[in-house]
Amino acid sequence: MEGNIIEAAKLIGAGLAMIGALGGGIGIGLSAHGAVQGIARNPDAAGQVQTNMILGIAFAEAVAIYCLVVALLILFVF
Amino acid sequence: MEKATTTKWRWGVHRWFVLLFIILGYFAARAYPPIRPHVQLAPERLTEHPIVLPVIGEFYLTNTLVATFLVDIILLIIVWVVYRAVQKGELVLGGFAGAMEALLEGIYNMTESAAGKWARAIFPFFATITLMVLVANWMELIPGVDSIGWLEHTAHGGEAAQEIAPGVWALVKAEGEEAHGEGYMVVPWVRVASTDLNFTVALALISVFMTQVIGVKAQGAHYFTKFWNTKNLFTVPVFGAIDFGVGLLELISEFSKVLSFSFRLFGNIFAGSVMLFVIGSLVPVFAQSLVLLLEFFVGVIQALVFGMLTMIFMAQATQGHGEAHEGAHG
Numbered sequence: 001m002e003g004n005i006i007e008a009a010k011l012i013g014a015g016l017a018m019i020g021a022l023g024g025g026i027g028i029g030l031s032a033h034g035a036v037q038g039i040a041r042n043p044d045a046a047g048q049v050q051t052n053m054i055l056g057i058a059f060a061e062a063v064a065i066y067c068l069v070v071a072l073l074i075l076f077v078f
Numbered sequence: 079m080e081k082a083t084t085t086k087w088r089w090g091v092h093r094w095f096v097l098l099f100i101i102l103g104y105f106a107a108r109a110y111p112p113i114r115p116h117v118q119l120a121p122e123r124l125t126e127h128p129i130v131l132p133v134i135g136e137f138y139l140t141n142t143l144v145a146t147f148l149v150d151i152i153l154l155i156i157v158w159v160v161y162r163a164v165q166k167g168e169l170v171l172g173g174f175a176g177a178m179e180a181l182l183e184g185i186y187n188m189t190e191s192a193a194g195k196w197a198r199a200i201f202p203f204f205a206t207i208t209l210m211v212l213v214a215n216w217m218e219l220i221p222g223v224d225s226i227g228w229l230e231h232t233a234h235g236g237e238a239a240q241e242i243a244p245g246v247w248a249l250v251k252a253e254g255e256e257a258h259g260e261g262y263m264v265v266p267w268v269r270v271a272s273t274d275l276n277f278t279v280a281l282a283l284i285s286v287f288m289t290q291v292i293g294v295k296a297q298g299a300h301y302f303t304k305f306w307n308t309k310n311l312f313t314v315p316v317f318g319a320i321d322f323g324v325g326l327l328e329l330i331s332e333f334s335k336v337l338s339f340s341f342r343l344f345g346n347i348f349a350g351s352v353m354l355f356v357i358g359s360l361v362p363v364f365a366q367s368l369v370l371l372l373e374f375f376v377g378v379i380q381a382l383v384f385g386m387l388t389m390i391f392m393a394q395a396t397q398g399h400g401e402a403h404e405g406a407h408g
Contacts, residue, residue: 054379054383058379065341068349073119
């Protein structure tokens with residue numbers, strides 16, 4: 001496929017920008033780890049633990065989504 | 079006989095419909111291979127010339143604005159349905175009104191457990207933001223949104239168009255090596271409202287601004303000592319200055335909340351719709367349905383998270399420094 005270097009740089013940049021999603025994955029895993037341990041200790045509190053887990057996951061995922069937004073900006077706007 | 083107690087085993091019907099649609103989809107994808115739509119971050123304008131309104135001035139009608147109007151209409155219909163059900167006077171609402179009641183009761187319980195006596199002031203914001211963002215997010219699952227619209231001639235990145243019914247055109251893959259680049263693209267009539275940064279930033283600004291308003295309502299002018307914290311500045315040696323710096327950081331964090339709210343919602347839903355486009359065009363049979371399922375949950379979770387974070391920040395704003403954990407356990 002032929003193109004110019006700007007197209008190539010855009011694609012490489014978008015790929016590099018997504019490396020930051022690694023942190024999001026680790027954060028979500030840690031949050032679920034804590035929640036599962038909490039439910040294992042106290043199954044009656046499962047509802048509250050689950051709600052707070054979803055909240056924590058959304059915060060951690062937001063940072064990974066910022067990386068995705070930068071990648072999409074690079075691909076589709078610049 | 080035992081027939082009254084045991085249920086008779088029957089053939090499942092829905093699984094055969096799913097199989098039928100997969101087979102039909104395979105043949106449809108062979109006949110008309112799907113084209114990857116043109117993806118752009120900014121919402122597309124539907125009118126060539128701006129509409130001039132008395133107060134606002136020049137105004138372009140974008141497809142996300144059409145989606146926002148549809149969201150409003152759907153919410154008003156929901157209001158009407160629940161109002162009719164409540165007017166009937168039964169104690170236990172059934173059907174759709176009952177589902178809305180369950181949702182709002184869950185939201186009110188969450189608000190009450192976090193905010194205590196300020197729940198009545200905070201609940202409208204939580205519930206409105208959640209319902210509006212939920213309906214707006216779920217609109218991307220409806221077939222026709224993001225895919226049916228005007229055909230626009232474009233200089234680069236376009237596909238060939240073919241008339242499949244009188245007046246109805248569809249983009250098809252060009253046969254042979256035609257001039258790649260020249261062609262048509264689709265400008266959808268309705269595009270998901272949450273993929274427009276205007277919608278998300280506006281909601282984030284409203285949320286953060288009303289947080290400050292509720293903070294002032296709860297604590298009066300003492301609320302602003304959260305940002306301008308000179309209480310310990312001249313009394314305690316080092317930590318006073320640190321507290322002052324923390325107060326200034328809180329001010330910066332309010333602005334970062336606006337960015338965080340808006341980009342969280344925008345990024346999730348825009349990435350979801352791009353994934354729907356790309357996977358729908360790469361693997362035309364059945365794969366897009368799995369992405370649709372994911373987007374269903376992402377829509378719910380993002381709506382709830384937007385509302386829940388708004389509620390939590392408002393509840394935090396009503397509580398000062400000293401009585402931090404006073405009203406939270408009710």
